[in-house]
Amino acid sequence: MMASRGEPPATKVVLLLVPHKDASFHAALRERFRVLDFFASECSPLPAFLGAAAAAPEPPRAAIVVGAGLIPVDAAFLDAVPSLRCVMCLAAGVDFIDLDECARRGVVVANSGSVFSADVADHAVGLLIDVLRRVSAAERFVRRGLWPVQGGHPLGSKIGGRRVGIIGLGNIGSQIAKRLQALGCIVCYNSRTPKDSVPYRYFTNVHDLAVESDVLVVACALNKATRHIVGKDVLEALGKDGVVVNIGRGANVDQAELVRALKEGRIAGAGLDVFENEPGAPGELFCMDNVVMTPHVAVFTAESMSDLRDHVVANLEAFFSGQPLLTPVLPHSPVN
Amino acid sequence: MMASRGEPPATKVVLLLVPHKDASFHAALRERFRVLDFFASECSPLPAFLGAAAAAPEPPRAAIVVGAGLIPVDAAFLDAVPSLRCVMCLAAGVDFIDLDECARRGVVVANSGSVFSADVADHAVGLLIDVLRRVSAAERFVRRGLWPVQGGHPLGSKIGGRRVGIIGLGNIGSQIAKRLQALGCIVCYNSRTPKDSVPYRYFTNVHDLAVESDVLVVACALNKATRHIVGKDVLEALGKDGVVVNIGRGANVDQAELVRALKEGRIAGAGLDVFENEPGAPGELFCMDNVVMTPHVAVFTAESMSDLRDHVVANLEAFFSGQPLLTPVLPHSPVN
Numbered sequence: 001m002m003a004s005r006g007e008p009p010a011t012k013v014v015l016l017l018v019p020h021k022d023a024s025f026h027a028a029l030r031e032r033f034r035v036l037d038f039f040a041s042e043c044s045p046l047p048a049f050l051g052a053a054a055a056a057p058e059p060p061r062a063a064i065v066v067g068a069g070l071i072p073v074d075a076a077f078l079d080a081v082p083s084l085r086c087v088m089c090l091a092a093g094v095d096f097i098d099l100d101e102c103a104r105r106g107v108v109v110a111n112s113g114s115v116f117s118a119d120v121a122d123h124a125v126g127l128l129i130d131v132l133r134r135v136s137a138a139e140r141f142v143r144r145g146l147w148p149v150q151g152g153h154p155l156g157s158k159i160g161g162r163r164v165g166i167i168g169l170g171n172i173g174s175q176i177a178k179r180l181q182a183l184g185c186i187v188c189y190n191s192r193t194p195k196d197s198v199p200y201r202y203f204t205n206v207h208d209l210a211v212e213s214d215v216l217v218v219a220c221a222l223n224k225a226t227r228h229i230v231g232k233d234v235l236e237a238l239g240k241d242g243v244v245v246n247i248g249r250g251a252n253v254d255q256a257e258l259v260r261a262l263k264e265g266r267i268a269g270a271g272l273d274v275f276e277n278e279p280g281a282p283g284e285l286f287c288m289d290n291v292v293m294t295p296h297v298a299v300f301t302a303e304s305m306s307d308l309r310d311h312v313v314a315n316l317e318a319f320f321s322g323q324p325l326l327t328p329v330l331p332h333s334p335v336n
Numbered sequence: 337m338m339a340s341r342g343e344p345p346a347t348k349v350v351l352l353l354v355p356h357k358d359a360s361f362h363a364a365l366r367e368r369f370r371v372l373d374f375f376a377s378e379c380s381p382l383p384a385f386l387g388a389a390a391a392a393p394e395p396p397r398a399a400i401v402v403g404a405g406l407i408p409v410d411a412a413f414l415d416a417v418p419s420l421r422c423v424m425c426l427a428a429g430v431d432f433i434d435l436d437e438c439a440r441r442g443v444v445v446a447n448s449g450s451v452f453s454a455d456v457a458d459h460a461v462g463l464l465i466d467v468l469r470r471v472s473a474a475e476r477f478v479r480r481g482l483w484p485v486q487g488g489h490p491l492g493s494k495i496g497g498r499r500v501g502i503i504g505l506g507n508i509g510s511q512i513a514k515r516l517q518a519l520g521c522i523v524c525y526n527s528r529t530p531k532d533s534v535p536y537r538y539f540t541n542v543h544d545l546a547v548e549s550d551v552l553v554v555a556c557a558l559n560k561a562t563r564h565i566v567g568k569d570v571l572e573a574l575g576k577d578g579v580v581v582n583i584g585r586g587a588n589v590d591q592a593e594l595v596r597a598l599k600e601g602r603i604a605g606a607g608l609d610v611f612e613n614e615p616g617a618p619g620e621l622f623c624m625d626n627v628v629m630t631p632h633v634a635v636f637t638a639e640s641m642s643d644l645r646d647h648v649v650a651n652l653e654a655f656f657s658g659q660p661l662l663t664p665v666l667p668h669s670p671v672n
Contacts, residue, residue: 021488118494118495118496118520119494119495122494122495122496122519123465125461125465125519126462126465126466126469127471129458129459129461129462129465130466130471133455133458133459133637135462135463135471135472135628135630136471136475138629138631139472139475139629139630141631142622142630142631143622143629145619147614147615147616147617147631148615148616153630155637155638155641156638157637158454158458158637158639159455159458160454161639179515179519182518182519183461183515183518279484279487280483280484281478281483286479286481292471292475293475293478294471294475294478295474295488295489297474297492300489300491300492301492301493302494303493303494303497304494305491
């Protein structure tokens with residue numbers, strides 16, 4: 001197969017900064033590009049690897065970086081490989097990429113676009129139903145053998161009629177809204193600017209959105225404007241019957257304040273896929289039945305991994321052939 | 337308050353065979369009817385209580401029975417209180433009421449109608465998302481502190497594009513279908529007769545439905561025709577990547593076969609709110625991460641309990657004033 005196609009052209013050199021989890025992903029890249037694979041390289045630490053790549057006769061023009069911010073794409077990174085002109089990020093959130101520094105150097109940035117949007121929206125809805133209807137708590141009750149002993153489990157709350165405020169109405173937020181409408185929820189939202197095409201009530205700030213919401217769903221990108229966008233005052237506005245669902249980034253929520261509000265009963269519950277210091281969730285939450293926690297898996301399905309592979313290849317092929325990226329992040333937008 | 341309204345009329349005598357869980361429910365009934373409350377009575381066991389009620393100068397003409405089948409409404413029960421002309425069941429499923437015996441005696445039967453439909457549909461969707469996206473399993477992973485130690489959690493499956501076969505397209509099944517459409521699922525169904533008003537593909541039998549489904553959702557009533565409607569052959573037709581969700585009645589599924597199929601990996605997972613011998617779920621399932629179990633709570637929200645109260649009062653007022661019931665079950669229909 002490889003022989004008949006010939007070697008991938010030397011000019012299509014790609015830095016791959018992604019841990020090995022999905023062999024088919026790496027194979028698909030190697031078939032099309034000359035791949036400099038950091039996690040397969042013996043040339044560590046990273047600065048040495050980048051230095052060697054940059055000094056090669058054909059230095060890399062593109063880099064693929066993983067979404068979790070394992071390797072920050074900052075000025076130092078970009079300086080280490082001045083040949084870079086494209087950064088492909090395997091997530092929707094690019095909070096660990098310094099977009100200003102990229103723009104200054106003419107480096108284009110692509111993200112995962114809408115590859116994960118439906119999966120993340122499904123997971124958000126799953127967390128919302130779980131918290132309101134106490135699914136995981138009821139699950140523990142059954143598995144501990146308490147059902148025959150104690151009888152009834154505490155009542156959950158009806159989903160229909162709940163006012164759900166979505167922070168960030170991008171690809172993911174819009175898909176969450178669509179699902180919530182089918183569940184009979186009343187959707188409202190906050191985003192940088194109101195969207196003309198949607199029927200939901202718009203709030204110019206998150207505090208006012210929280211006042212009018214039973215559930216707040218965090219679905220925005222993380223950047224300077226959205227860091228701790230759900231803080232003490234917003235939690236107070238949400239109130240003691242309110243629930244927070246976060247499938248954005250951990251730091252969109254002031255986690256210490258969230259934990260305090262949950263401990264003191266100042267909000268009713270939380271469904272969290274993301275946390276401020278991953279991997280790991282605050283131990284104080286482990287004994288709470290009104291909290292549902294998942295380990296940053298909202299994006300992960302077997303199907304989305306395969307879609308992602310195709311998406312990355314298509315973006316890089318576009319870049320190397322001088323075409324526009326399919327899912328450019330620049331120009332920089334602070335909130336979805 | 338009570339004095340100004342006077343005592344409830346003696347002719348509106350109601351047998352109440354419902355354990356005390358919701359004080360406002362009992363209070364609302366006592367305000368409007370003369371209530372003979374078995375669980376508050378010192379006259380037990382049940383036959384003695386029924387005998388005394390039947391022998392009173394104003395014997396009861398209606399009975400309110402709880403949904404779980406705690407007290408079967410069979411020939412013996414009806415014979416014990418020949419004055420009964422109405423049975424009000426606090427559930428959608430009336431499998432523990434002998435409808436033929438009721439019809440023979442001119443006893444009308446009402447169920448909870450669509451009071452619980454939205455809540456049950458929400459719970460069904462919650463179970464489906466939970467099993468496919470491994471929410472409860474991921475929850476355990478986080479709470480056991482495994483995330484920082486082991487890193488990634490196994491991939492879930494995408495919801496969108498899944499073929500979901502619904503058994504029973506009544507109030508509940510229809511509401512499940514609506515929610516699944518918003519999630520991008522391909523809905524098909526089996527019921528006694530095809531419904532003209534829905535766009536979903538119809539199957540005349542559950543075996544063929546299972547062959548064409550990734551997920552089977554059991555949402556039918558329990559009766560002779562639907563007992564073990566999901567048995568060994570249907571599970572085999574569903575196949576090793578298939579998932580069963582049951583929010584109907586435990587005995588709609590052959591539980592022993594389901595447990596065997598799960599143990600042997602002949603189906604992929606299950607989301608179960610109901611079981612064959614409640615309270616309690618088969619202990620063999622307690623160690624399985626691909627199974628989600630809740631203790632028959634799909635109908636229970638604070639809001640549905642309040643709706644139910646109004647619904648019961650309205651049905652009984654209709655009965656006592658000679659009007660048709662709001663949600664009659666008779667004439668008897670074998671499957672939704």
